[in-house]
Amino acid sequence: MPTVWVLGSLNVDAIVRVERHPQPGETVLGGPVDIRFGGKGANQAVAAAGAGATVRMIGRVGDDADGRAYLDSLRRHGVDVRDVRVDPRTATGRAAIAVDAGGENTIIVSPGANAAVDTTDLEPLDAVAPGDVLLLQLEVDLAVVAEAAKRVSARQGRVVLNVAPYAALPPDVLDLGDPVVANESEAAALAAAGATPGELLVTRGGAGSSWGELRVAADRVADVVDTTGAGDTYCGALAAALARGEDREPAMREASAAAARSVTWSGAQPDPGNRV
Numbered sequence: 001m002p003t004v005w006v007l008g009s010l011n012v013d014a015i016v017r018v019e020r021h022p023q024p025g026e027t028v029l030g031g032p033v034d035i036r037f038g039g040k041g042a043n044q045a046v047a048a049a050g051a052g053a054t055v056r057m058i059g060r061v062g063d064d065a066d067g068r069a070y071l072d073s074l075r076r077h078g079v080d081v082r083d084v085r086v087d088p089r090t091a092t093g094r095a096a097i098a099v100d101a102g103g104e105n106t107i108i109v110s111p112g113a114n115a116a117v118d119t120t121d122l123e124p125l126d127a128v129a130p131g132d133v134l135l136l137q138l139e140v141d142l143a144v145v146a147e148a149a150k151r152v153s154a155r156q157g158r159v160v161l162n163v164a165p166y167a168a169l170p171p172d173v174l175d176l177g178d179p180v181v182a183n184e185s186e187a188a189a190l191a192a193a194g195a196t197p198g199e200l201l202v203t204r205g206g207a208g209s210s211w212g213e214l215r216v217a218a219d220r221v222a223d224v225v226d227t228t229g230a231g232d233t234y235c236g237a238l239a240a241a242l243a244r245g246e247d248r249e250p251a252m253r254e255a256s257a258a259a260a261r262s263v264t265w266s267g268a269q270p271d272p273g274n275r276v
């Protein structure tokens with residue numbers, strides 16, 4: 001079975017529930033702080049492993065208790081972390097997340113060790129085999145993301161490029177995405193930048209997702225608890241299905257179902273092991 005490689009971020013998320021998000025300059029009171037594992041890269045790795053893929057993660061944590069606990073948690077989820085470096089010079093990444101009564105979130109990321117990821121971290125990609133999938137997001141250095149995409153494409157690997165959080169990438173990098181995955185605001189940012197990736201998959205939350213002309217409805221969820229990481233879960237499950245050789249439509253259906261399940265729990269990753 002082809003491997004899903006994930007290059008990306010690992011954060012510890014501090015989640016606070018609020019009735020509504022504060023306006024700039026405003027203070028609101030929230031609930032207790034819930035500390036959980038997150039980061040778009042690791043969330044996607046966990047989702048891909050949960051969908052049955054063989055997953056190798058590339059990234060960095062700090063040489064601290066959070067980082068060590070995170071590696072243990074990823075191992076429990078079945079993610080191969082031999083290529084996650086422990087960086088002695090910086091702390092594990094963190095994110096401050098507010099979740100409102102409707103389950104919608106706002107997120108501030110303090111990158112920590114994620115910002116130290118450089119092209120020396122990409123050496124394991126020399127082991128990529130044709131048919132493997134590289135799953136990318138944009139919480140590590142964009143030049144490293146671009147280099148990883150090029151190396152894996154050159155080895156006949158498939159690149160799934162999630163442009164989250166949105167940042168401008170050169171057209172030749174976007175064209176390596178098969179697909180580029182964007183939510184509606186990221187897709188609008190791509191369009192505003194004049195970027196037209198050859199293969200664009202747009203996720204629209206409860207309104208489903210589209211890949212070119214193909215439309216897939218979202219699974220209905222009665223009680224949304226927390227949408228944090230739903231897009232990551234979609235990407236991870238999609239990559240797992242594509243690595244198995246699924247066609248686009250069944251892969252999107254599996255990704256939609258996984259994303260729908262993910263909004264029924266608090267935090268970006270399922271238990272076990274999603275609490276620090």
Ligand code: RIB
Pocket residue numbers: 009011012013037038039040041043094095107109139228229230232268
């Ligand atoms: O997509 C959700 C993730 O974004 C959170 O887990 C947070 O760490 C940020 O990376």
